[in-house]
Amino acid sequence: MNVVVLVAAAAVDVTKFITSSEASIQAKKTASLLKTLNVSALITGEIGVGKKTLASFILPDVSVYDASNFDELLIALESSNELIISNIDRSPNLQRLVSAIQDNGVRIIATSSQLFSNDIIDELCSIKLELPPLRERDEDIAFLVDLFLEEAYKLFGGNKETFSLKNMNPDLSKNAHSLRRQVMISFLLEDIKDTELMDLIGSYLYDKLGSKNDYKEYLYLYEVPLIKAGINKFKSQLQLSDKLGLNRNTLRKKISDNKQYLEKEI
Known part of the structure; x- marks a missing residue:
């Protein structure tokens, strides 16, 4: 048996x-x-x-x-x-x-x-x-985050004391594999410079560009992070439209256009 x-x-x-x-x-x-x-x-x-x-x-x-x-x-x-x-x-x-x-x-x-x-x-x-799966083991998730954070610190240096994952939603799509990747990327991006971020986006876009509608096609790469960060920070579309200097209707349209990426925020 x-x-x-x-x-x-x-x-x-x-x-x-x-x-x-x-x-x-x-x-x-x-x-x-x-x-x-x-x-x-x-x-x-x-x-x-x-x-x-x-x-x-x-x-x-x-x-x-x-x-x-x-x-x-x-x-x-x-x-x-x-x-x-x-x-x-x-x-x-x-x-x-x-x-x-x-x-x-x-x-x-x-x-x-x-x-x-x-x-x-x-x-x-x-x-x-x-x-x-890890989604059924909350205590193990916290332990693994600390473990991967220590690993990232040893690999990349930096200040792990000021690093925070309090707003991170753990990526458990592939359990420890995806969680480790998420922590590593988050650690690297903690003190990334604007020029480094632009270089990353440029490298991402290099092989993708070539059609006549690329500007509109890839504008979401800028708009989504900006809107997502703004909603998380200001907790209000009204405040966000004011901070961004956008008409509320314009902001709503941009949120609607990118709703597949912003469902959790709205």
């Missing part, structure tokens, strides 16, 4: 896990138990929730192979006692892969981006672990 365990883990490095949330604490306990058991397991969850990190915590001295690199994986199975297989659901020939695992007597910790029902996998992996 398969045992389905709901756990959570996010990486600090390949051998450590954050333990800010109750789910993370349980994850570490479950993973620690698996270290002592000679059984194969399947870890599932969205991208960026720590599947490979959890697998590497269970088997810290074992190589990781992606199931899509089928021939390379088959060769590795012939000379290994234990193996970590990522994205096992993407294997081009799951039946042959499982047969090779069983024939060579290899213990595996596999990962998958989805909890899929498969009789072959059910027979191979006696334990299944599902990692919930």
Whole structure:
């Protein structure tokens, strides 16, 4: 019988896990138990929730192979006692892969981006672990933001004491991956100069320009940030129109024209 365990883990490095949330604490306990058991397991969850990190915590001295690199994986199975297989659901020939695992007597910790029902996998992996997304682990989000902020400070320097993310809505679209990217970009932009910002926009636009309507097409790159910052700062379209020196009807039209980017603000 398969045992389905709901756990959570996010990486600090390949051998450590954050333990800010109750789910993370349980994850570490479950993973620690698996270290002592000679059984194969399947870890599932969205991208960026720590599947490979959890697998590497269970088997810290074992190589990781992606199931899509089928021939390379088959060769590795012939000379290994234990193996970590990522994205096992993407294997081009799951039946042959499982047969090779069983024939060579290899213990595996596999990962998958989805909890899929498969009789072959059910027979191979006696334990299944599902990692919930970060949006269900508020304490872990705060810990990761601090972790990525420290990483950004070490990489780029600057003053981390004056840096603030209080107005940041965490980007959890890809869990820890998107959150890390957001913190890094926010840190870099904290003290960016106007000339540097213009250079960034210029680089972005360089390969995109070429039609006869480009000025109107890309005007939103200026208008949206200005309107978004103004609404967040002044909390009123009336005040914003005054500060920008715009007629209220003109501001409303610009907001309407860019509503796909301003829905959260309005």
